[in-house]
Every structure is written in structure tokens, then in C-alpha cells.
Amino acid sequence: MNEIQLYELAHARTGDxxxxxxxxxxxxRPEDFDLLVAQVTESRVAEHFAYRxxxxxxxxxxxxxxxxxxxLDDVLDGGVNDSLNLDMHGKTLSxxxxxxxxxxxxxxx
Amino acid sequence: xxxxxxxxGAGFSGDRVDAAGPVVRTLIERGGPAALMFExxxxxxxxxxxxxxxxxxELGYEPLLELxxxxxxxxxxxxxxTIVGNFGAANPRGAAQMIRRLARELGLVPPRxxxxxxxxxxxxxxxxxxxxxxxxxxDDDRFVCANVxxxxxxxxxxxxxxxxxxxxxxxxxxxxxxxxxxxxxxWGRTDWDLLAAATMAGHLLECGTQVTGGYFADxxxxxxxxxxxxxxxxxxxxxxxxxxxxxxxxxxxxxxARTVKEQLLYELHDPAAYITPDVVADISEAEVxxxxxxxxxxxxxxxxARTATLKxxxxxxxxxxxxGEISYAGPNAQxxxxxAMDMMQKRMGKVLDLRFDLIGVLSIxxxxxxxxxxxxPDGQSTDxxxxxxxxxxxxxxxxxxxxxxxxxxxGGPAGGGGVRVAKRQRLLTQSCLVPRDQAPATFEFLA
Numbered sequence: 001m002n003e004i005q006l007y008e009l010a011h012a013r014t015g016d017x018x019x020x021x022x023x024x025x026x027x028x029r030p031e032d033f034d035l036l037v038a039q040v041t042e043s044r045v046a047e048h049f050a051y052r053x054x055x056x057x058x059x060x061x062x063x064x065x066x067x068x069x070x071x072l073d074d075v076l077d078g079g080v081n082d083s084l085n086l087d088m089h090g091k092t093l094s095x096x097x098x099x100x101x102x103x104x105x106x107x108x109x
Numbered sequence: 110x111x112x113x114x115x116x117x118g119a120g121f122s123g124d125r126v127d128a129a130g131p132v133v134r135t136l137i138e139r140g141g142p143a144a145l146m147f148e149x150x151x152x153x154x155x156x157x158x159x160x161x162x163x164x165x166x167e168l169g170y171e172p173l174l175e176l177x178x179x180x181x182x183x184x185x186x187x188x189x190x191t192i193v194g195n196f197g198a199a200n201p202r203g204a205a206q207m208i209r210r211l212a213r214e215l216g217l218v219p220p221r222x223x224x225x226x227x228x229x230x231x232x233x234x235x236x237x238x239x240x241x242x243x244x245x246x247x248d249d250d251r252f253v254c255a256n257v258x259x260x261x262x263x264x265x266x267x268x269x270x271x272x273x274x275x276x277x278x279x280x281x282x283x284x285x286x287x288x289x290x291x292x293x294x295x296w297g298r299t300d301w302d303l304l305a306a307a308t309m310a311g312h313l314l315e316c317g318t319q320v321t322g323g324y325f326a327d328x329x330x331x332x333x334x335x336x337x338x339x340x341x342x343x344x345x346x347x348x349x350x351x352x353x354x355x356x357x358x359x360x361x362x363x364x365x366a367r368t369v370k371e372q373l374l375y376e377l378h379d380p381a382a383y384i385t386p387d388v389v390a391d392i393s394e395a396e397v398x399x400x401x402x403x404x405x406x407x408x409x410x411x412x413x414a415r416t417a418t419l420k421x422x423x424x425x426x427x428x429x430x431x432x433g434e435i436s437y438a439g440p441n442a443q444x445x446x447x448x449a450m451d452m453m454q455k456r457m458g459k460v461l462d463l464r465f466d467l468i469g470v471l472s473i474x475x476x477x478x479x480x481x482x483x484x485x486p487d488g489q490s491t492d493x494x495x496x497x498x499x500x501x502x503x504x505x506x507x508x509x510x511x512x513x514x515x516x517x518x519x520g521g522p523a524g525g526g527g528v529r530v531a532k533r534q535r536l537l538t539q540s541c542l543v544p545r546d547q548a549p550a551t552f553e554f555l556a
Contacts, residue, residue: 011327011367011371012371015374015375015377016376017152017376017378018152018540022375022376022378024371024373024374024375026367051475051481051484060379060380060381060393062380062392062395064394064395064409065366065370065373065396065397067374071379077476079538080153080538081153081156081424081427081537082427082535082537082538084430084432084464084498084499084500085475085476085477086466086472087474092473093474
């Protein structure tokens with residue numbers, strides 16, 4: 001097995017509402033979807049964002065478009081009007097998710 | 110029944126004012142019934158507009174409205190392209206009057222302009238409605254404004270009654286596209302699948318270029334041609350609700366399955382329950398199909414009965430926000446930046462909570478409490494900007510913080526440069542659900 005970044009297999013975009021974000025995660029190739037479902041779990045995403053203390057992480061699956069949607073509660077330090085962050089919307093966090101390590105069969109690289 | 114084309118001229122307040130021209134030219138080229146939507150409100154924008162209106166009752170509508178409409182108003186009116194926009198913000202009537210003045214100045218036949226209202230619950234009566242709905246109490250002294258998200262049926266009603274331009278305040282973003290579709294196809298209030306399908310078309314349009322290659326490019330991974338000139342989207346809606354997303358002719362950018370999927374899920378939570386004032390849309394079984402270059406179909410959207418409540422955003426005065434920055438470069442830059450950080454913490458950290466960023470080391474994905482920054486060891490970066498940010502009820506405390514950052518010019522670590530400080534009023538947002546009958550929408554024509 002070989003470790004690569006999620007970035008190699010999928011693209012993503014963050015949206016925000018109040019103190020909650022969603023991050024879409026979309027497989028480039030439909031055949032990778034099951035691999036992503038197996039490895040990019042709610043608990044791994046919660047762990048990856050643990051320093052932001054998410055109150056809840058929920059994953060929704062959209063197999064017909066090879067995508068999933070992660071919803072993370074209370075990760076914006078209050079949200080767009082309350083946070084002291086330069087990125088008040090958390091828009092950059094999609095690429096933080098894409099840094100997640102993924103194990104693939106050796107021949108994939 | 111003909112298909113309906115809906116173009117998008119803006120995806121937020123402050124969007125490119127040269128966007129709508131190519132969209133309108135394309136709508137005219139393709140012929141047939143068409144509408145042009147402008148989505149120009151965000152959670153924050155409306156409250157800012159309410160503050161502007163407090164200072165001057167003539168203001169409070171979209172500040173870029175004239176720049177947005179001037180290049181396309183004549184073409185839209187002459188070719189029967191209905192304009193729908195939430196550019197009324199906190200003052201839809203003011204926006205409508207401005208458009209009438211603009212039309213006069215351009216020598217056009219006075220257009221029929223409708224104003225949709227009912228979203229603004231900032232009045233004494235509206236405040237009472239919010240008071241009853243808001244969990245966790247209501248502070249009269251700090252209240253700024255409250256607006257409920259209205260839906261598409263009043264927009265459709267205005268168009269059916271002959272409006273050439275419909276000005277709204279807060280309506281749900283996708284309703285700006287759904288309104289013209291309802292008016293055109295004659296859909297009813299319980300045609301859930303149709304309403305949901307056109308709602309998702311509106312959702313794909315509402316952020317402007319976010320579906321045509323904007324906010325998508327990642328060099329070498331997701332390349333987008335002509336990024337300097339990304340065209341704005343156009344949706345072609347069929348009588349059965351299915352939509353095809355394209356973009357303005359002769360522009361840069363791209364529409365493919367990837368751009369459409371990213372925007373489809375943007376700001377969504379449960380894909381089976383995307384709640385708008387008009388319908389609960391379900392995209393869990395939706396499909397995205399590339400039909401050709403810059404041409405993608407969305408199908409399989411289902412709809413469920415709308416909810417009994419409308420969402421309201423309520424804003425309260427939140428005191429003050431201040432931030433200051435200073436840069437350090439060259440050998441030992443990180444240690445000097447961290448020393449400045451330590452000085453700030455010791456001098457002001459007991460008075461207010463501070464957030465620190467080391468721009469060039471960690472400045473974005475960190476949290477306000479600084480847990481991640483603490484865990485990052487000093488690396489190789491020799492070009493660092495320290496940022497300090499804080500919030501407080503009392504502007505004098507913020508002023509003191511900013512003076513302290515400024516004092517780093519002479520009293521801080523060696524070689525600090527480029528001090529900048531800024532402060533602004535803060536607004537706190539809360540959301541609640543309001544029973545529909547407590548916030549009825551209406552429309553009327555500008556006399």
C-alpha cells in the first residue's frame with residue numbers, strides 16, 4: 001500500500017452558514033468513490049479538524065455523482081460575523097480536508 | 110411550452126460589474142423568453158445595508174446597483190428580458206426609484222417596476238414576531254435588524270402582473286430564478302418536483318461564476334481557460350424542470366461536470382432536504398451529465414412539501430473588532446515575531462481575548478484559541494507578518510490594542526515594519542424560524 005493525499009483523488013469546496021460549514025468532496029474518477037467512502041469517514045474528518053473542536057460531523061453520500069458532503073458544526077469560532085480569523089467563512093478549509101492521507105494500492109502511483 | 114433561459118448578472122454584492130453584458134448579449138442571440146437575475150445579498154450584506162440606511166434613509170440598497178444595471182438595462186427592456194434582483198437589500202423602494210431615474214436618464218420608456226416586501230421584520234411589530242421565535246432571548250438595546258427569507262411566488266406574481274423589473278430585499282437566493290420559471294410555466298404551489306428542480310437551477314446560478322470555473326481553478330489539477338474573463342452562467346429550464354447550465358458566449362471559464370457538482374453541493378447540508386421558502390429540494394438521486402463543451406444537464410431533482418416556517422436572520426450590535434499587523438523578515442524572523450506576540454499577550458491578553466496569526470507560518474486554518482499555532486514548530490520561513498485581532502464591547506479597549514500594535518514600530522523586536530491597524534463595528538447574527546403567516550410577502554408596483 002502507498003500513502004497519498006486525498007487531493008490526488010478528489011476535489012472539494014466549502015460553504016458556510018452561521019457557525020457551520022459543509023465541505024463537498026467529489027471523486028475525480030467514479031471508480032475511486034468506494035475507496036473514499038471507506039477511508040474518509042466521519043470520525044477521520046472529525047479527527048482531522050479536532051483542533052477546531054467540531055460539535056458534530058455528519059457525512060452524506062451522493063453515489064450517483066460520486067460525491068459526499070461533510071457538515072461540521074461549530075467550527076468557525078462563531079461564524080462570519082463573530083470569528084477573529086482572516087478567513088471568517090472557513091472557505092480555505094476544503095483544501096485542509098484534501099491534505100488527508102489516503103492509502104491506495106501501490107500501482108496507483 | 111418554450112424553454113426559459115435565465116442568466117445570472119451577479120453572484121454577490123461587489124461582484125464584477127462587467128458580468129451582465131455578455132450574458133444579456135447571449136440571451137438575445139439565443140432568442141426566446143429570458144430573465145436575468147442578480148443575487149447580491151449575503152448573511153452579512155443585509156445588516157450592513159440596514160446600518161447604511163440608518164445613516165441615510167435614501168440608502169440601504171445595493172451600492173453597485175447603478176454600475177450593474179447601466180450597461181444592460183436598455184437591452185433587457187427592449188428585448189423583453191425580465192430583471193429580478195435582491196438588490197433592494199434594506200431599501201427595495203429606494204432601489205426601484207433609482208432604477209426609474211436610471212431609465213429616465215437613458216431615455217427609455219419608463220419600465221414597470223415591482224417591489225416585493227414583507228421580509229423586513231425590523232419594525233416594532235416585526236420585532237415582536239422575532240421576540241416570540243428567537244431562542245435565547247432578545248436584547249432590544251442591541252437589536253439592529255431582522256429579515257425573513259421570502260420565496261418565489263410573489264416574484265412570479267409580479268411578473269405575471271406585468272413587471273419588467275422585480276426588486277426584492279431578502280428572498281432565498283434560488284427563488285430569484287424560480288420566480289421567473291413559475292411565471293413562465295405556470296407551475297402551482299404544490300408542484301414540488303418542478304419547484305425543486307428550478308430551485309436547484311437557481312442554486313447553480315446564484316453564485317455567478319462559481320459554476321462556470323470561478324472559485325474552481327487549481328493550476329495543473331483543475332485548469333480553467335480565460336480566468337481573467339470567466340463568463341457568467343445561463344440556465345436553460347425545460348417545462349419538466351430539468352436544467353442545462355451553459356455560459357455567456359465569447360467568455361472564458363468552463364462548465365463541466367466538476368464545476369457543476371462543486372456548486373451543486375455549495376452551502377448544502379442534507380442533500381435530501383435543501384430547505385427554501387418554496388420547497389424542500391432533494392438532490393440525493395440527482396444526476397449531472399456533460400452534454401457538450403460548456404453544457405451540463407442537471408436532472409433527477411425531487412421535491413417535497415415546503416415547511417410551515419420561514420428562516421429569519423436577526424442581527425445585534427456586537428461591539429467592536431480590531432486588528433493590527435507588523436512584518437519581520439530575514440534571519441530569526443520567527444523568533445522576533447513570536448516575541449512581539451508575547452509582548453501583546455502580556456500587555457493586552459488580560460483585557461480581552463486575542464487571536465494571533467503568523468502569516469507565512471500559520472494564519473488561516475488555525476483557530477481563534479491558537480491551539481494549532483502552538484503546535485507548529487518554528488520552520489524555515491523568513492518572511493513573516495504577525496497579526497493580532499481582538500473584539501470588545503468598548504471601542505476604547507480596541508483603540509488601546511491598536512495603539513499597542515502601532516508602538517511595535519519603536520518599542521518592539523528589531524526590524525519590524527509595515528504596521529497597519531483597522532477597526533470596525535461588529536454585528537452578531539442569530540437565526541430563528543418564523544411561522545409563515547407572521548411574515549406574509551406582498552408586491553406592489555412603483556407608482
